[in-house]
Structure formats: C-alpha cells, structure tokens
Amino acid sequence: MHDHKNYGVYKDLKQDMRDGRLMLHDKVWVxxxxxxxxxxxxxREESAELEEMTVQELMNLTKGKATP
Incomplete structure (x- = not known):
C-alpha cells in the first residue's frame, strides 16, 4: 500500500486553481x-514563520511519487 501525505494539500490546491483563487505564478505561504x-x-500571516513558494513549486512538491 502507498501513502502520500501531501495528497490532500494537492487536491485543495487544484480546487483553489479551478475556483480562480490561485494561478501558477501566484505566491503562497507554506x-x-x-x-x-x-x-x-x-x-500572508505576519506572526507565523512560513516559507514563501509559488503555486507551481508547491504543486511540484506535492504531486511527487507516493512513498511505500
């Protein structure tokens, strides 16, 4: 069985793109x-220490191969 913990984030990201909230070049905080x-x-949340990424970078990270 394979487990990919980022799958839920990937699905949410794709939904935000379909709904028009995000585009590939937009910045997100992770x-x-x-x-x-x-x-x-x-x-952006000033109090939180979050990493800045583009939507494309986040998609590349979350859609990687599932790990065994």
Whole structure:
C-alpha cells in the first residue's frame, strides 16, 4: 500500500486553481516539515514563520511519487 501525505494539500490546491483563487505564478505561504506539507495560505500571516513558494513549486512538491 502507498501513502502520500501531501495528497490532500494537492487536491485543495487544484480546487483553489479551478475556483480562480490561485494561478501558477501566484505566491503562497507554506507551513511544512521536511517534505510533508502541513498547510498553505494565500494570505500572508505576519506572526507565523512560513516559507514563501509559488503555486507551481508547491504543486511540484506535492504531486511527487507516493512513498511505500
């Protein structure tokens, strides 16, 4: 069985793109632990220490191969 912990984030990201909230070149702020994405937001939160990425970079990270 394969487990891909980023799949839920990938689905949410694709839905935001379909709904017109995000485009590939837009910036998002990501909370992550190594290669595991905890959450992302497209509104900057000053108090949180989040990593800035483009939507394309986030999609590339989350759609990687599933790990065994």
């Amino acid at each position: 909370d992550r632990y190594e290669d595991y994405i905890i959450s992302y937001t497209y509104r």
